[in-house]
Amino acid sequence: MENSTLQLLLQRRTIRAFKAQTLTAEQVQTLMEVAQHTATSNFWQQSSFIHVTDPQIRAQIREITAQNYVGANGDLFIFVADLYRNQQIRQEKGLDDGVLHNTDLFLQAVEDTVLAIQNVTTAAESMGLGCVFLGSVQNDAQKMIELLKLPQLTFPLLGLQVGIPNQEPQLKPRLPLQFRTFENSYDYHYHLDDLKDYDQVVHTYYDLRDANRRIDTFTHQIATKLSQSTAKRDQIGKVLHQQGLCLK
Amino acid sequence: MENSTLQLLLQRRTIRAFKAQTLTAEQVQTLMEVAQHTATSNFWQQSSFIHVTDPQIRAQIREITAQNYVGANGDLFIFVADLYRNQQIRQEKGLDDGVLHNTDLFLQAVEDTVLAIQNVTTAAESMGLGCVFLGSVQNDAQKMIELLKLPQLTFPLLGLQVGIPNQEPQLKPRLPLQFRTFENSYDYHYHLDDLKDYDQVVHTYYDLRDANRRIDTFTHQIATKLSQSTAKRDQIGKVLHQQGLCLK
Numbered sequence: 001m002e003n004s005t006l007q008l009l010l011q012r013r014t015i016r017a018f019k020a021q022t023l024t025a026e027q028v029q030t031l032m033e034v035a036q037h038t039a040t041s042n043f044w045q046q047s048s049f050i051h052v053t054d055p056q057i058r059a060q061i062r063e064i065t066a067q068n069y070v071g072a073n074g075d076l077f078i079f080v081a082d083l084y085r086n087q088q089i090r091q092e093k094g095l096d097d098g099v100l101h102n103t104d105l106f107l108q109a110v111e112d113t114v115l116a117i118q119n120v121t122t123a124a125e126s127m128g129l130g131c132v133f134l135g136s137v138q139n140d141a142q143k144m145i146e147l148l149k150l151p152q153l154t155f156p157l158l159g160l161q162v163g164i165p166n167q168e169p170q171l172k173p174r175l176p177l178q179f180r181t182f183e184n185s186y187d188y189h190y191h192l193d194d195l196k197d198y199d200q201v202v203h204t205y206y207d208l209r210d211a212n213r214r215i216d217t218f219t220h221q222i223a224t225k226l227s228q229s230t231a232k233r234d235q236i237g238k239v240l241h242q243q244g245l246c247l248k
Numbered sequence: 249m250e251n252s253t254l255q256l257l258l259q260r261r262t263i264r265a266f267k268a269q270t271l272t273a274e275q276v277q278t279l280m281e282v283a284q285h286t287a288t289s290n291f292w293q294q295s296s297f298i299h300v301t302d303p304q305i306r307a308q309i310r311e312i313t314a315q316n317y318v319g320a321n322g323d324l325f326i327f328v329a330d331l332y333r334n335q336q337i338r339q340e341k342g343l344d345d346g347v348l349h350n351t352d353l354f355l356q357a358v359e360d361t362v363l364a365i366q367n368v369t370t371a372a373e374s375m376g377l378g379c380v381f382l383g384s385v386q387n388d389a390q391k392m393i394e395l396l397k398l399p400q401l402t403f404p405l406l407g408l409q410v411g412i413p414n415q416e417p418q419l420k421p422r423l424p425l426q427f428r429t430f431e432n433s434y435d436y437h438y439h440l441d442d443l444k445d446y447d448q449v450v451h452t453y454y455d456l457r458d459a460n461r462r463i464d465t466f467t468h469q470i471a472t473k474l475s476q477s478t479a480k481r482d483q484i485g486k487v488l489h490q491q492g493l494c495l496k
Contacts, residue, residue: 005253005374009282009367032429034257036422039369041383043469045423054432084436085427089470092440098474103485105474108383110355111406114362115381119257121287122370126253133363135289135356149433158359174284175293179333181280184302185397188332192340221291222337226346226353237351237496246494248485 008125013171015130018073018163027127028075031162034123035079038116046109047116048082050148051075060147061159065136066231074163078137078144079117081109083153083245100153101247106240113157124162134159139231141239152244173201175218195219256373261419263378266321266411275375276323279410282371283327286364294357295364296330298396299323308395309407313384314479322411326385326392327365329357331401331493348401349495354488361405372410382407387479389487400492421449423466443467 002010023031028051035049052058058071061078070076083100090098099105121131137144137159144156176198179190199217206214216224240246250258271279276299283297300306306319309326318324331348338346347353369379385392385407392404424446427438447465454462464472488494 003252003374005256006278006282006371008253009371010285012285012287014287030254032425034254036425036428037258037260038366039260039262039381041381042473043420043466044474045428045466047428048434049429050434051429051431057432080434086470086474088436088438089440089443089467090474093467093471095471095475099477099482100474102477102482103488104386104477104481107358107386107405107484110358111362111381111383114359115366118286118363118366119370122367123254123257126251133287133289133359135359138352138355147433151434151436154434157355171285172291174288177280177284180284180293180295181297181299183299184305185395186296186298186328186399186402188336188399190336192337195337218291218293219337219341222334223341223343225290226292226334226338226348227343229347229350229352233352234347234350234496236355237494240351246485248482 008122011171012125013169014132015165015167015169016069016132017165017167018069018130018161019166020073021164023075023162031120031123034119035116038119040112041108044086044108045112046082046086047113048080048085048154049116050078050080052078057147061137061144064140064143065134065159066139067134067136069132070134070136070159070161074161077120077160077162078148078156079113079158079160080150081106081113081155081157083109084151087153101244103246103248106245110157117158117160120160129162130165132161134161138233138236141236142232145239145243155240155243155245170205173205192219256370259419260373261417262380263413263415263417264317264380265415266317266378266409267414268321269412271323271410279368279371282367283364286367288360289356292334292356293360294330294334295361296328296333296402297364298326298328300326305395309385309392312388312391313382313407314387315382315384317380318382318384318407318409322409325368325408325410326396326404327361327406327408328398329354329361329403329405331357332399335401349492351494351496354493358405365406365408368408377410378413380409382409386481386484389484390480393487393491403488403491403493418453421453440467
């Protein structure tokens, strides 16, 4: 029943160890074409893609993310929500910024950007490459903006490290569908007890990041890890405003 | 060179006309499993998926979106950014909401949600189905929240209408890569003149939504369409706050 694309999507796992090889120019070109052809809200094409090849910038991004595989083996891309381009077009036509500073528009740019990074990941995986999403670039969004010389009305949303896999992680067990899918309306009648079996399953998964121990149960992770901000993540609202985004 | 997944991604087009047939239960199940297995920020799994089968709710969502194909032929899904589930887990464990009300966390939930909708779309297309993303559910986010009985800390981000294609649109021409991809830092030295060729290409594209006329050039669309909010989209920031999201 399953076609090769479905197999990719259903068997997907994050790769965090890559061979000491960069992508070919042709591979990079293909990935960027996939990003380019991704669906875009209202045809406004509000995302941009930065290939980070400079070793110094890569090292600084690695420091921000605090993940040793970032900017190391393989190739690093930063996906940017980008309302600046359309602001420039409007300005050259003598127009004001219209609704570009509204939350609505930022959300659309975020959607464009995330749709693109997922497509690039799927494309890379279909080519035998592995990927890890880097939400960790938001550990210091302001620093990322300075490093990549990002103008007003842009925001460095996610990074992607892509390369030739040098590990084979287990498939990570997900919340059963009953907790994530509903028919017609949201159903919020579940309790901790309902999650016991899943907690047990998660606890038996071995994370390659620390192969010597089992990971915490799902509900224990939710209890312990969402308590306070890591790094400068509580400043993201402020950084967005400084970038001229989500002002209304 | 191209594998079948790359072909799908590079040849992707939005489908807005579907045959009068719903998906099979097995197809729906596969699509929801693909959503479930999508990558998730920090393993927090902060998205939920609502299959809208009730004709009355479908009609009301169609009205919000002002698009006649929404909730008509095929199946309708709403993708929800969902921080509520983890709030409940924390509350049952006697904990406060931690960072769940921060912009940082909302962005992560949005990322989880958009990654999932793109994967579901790719999966559907690999099965011969067609899709249209419905950002238009944000035309009245508050009404969507009421219709789907969404609790605090959730937000109805995007809809997806999926079905058997009943049209074959042209591939829509995208901004050339030179305007969307950069190496190491953002390059903002382009001018309207650089977009002339692309404007011409866009102008020759015939949109099936109005087959009798060519569409406006790209820069003309940017000039005319971003000037003021359509529907209640300028209230999205307020709705997010009412939902307890992006408070900091």
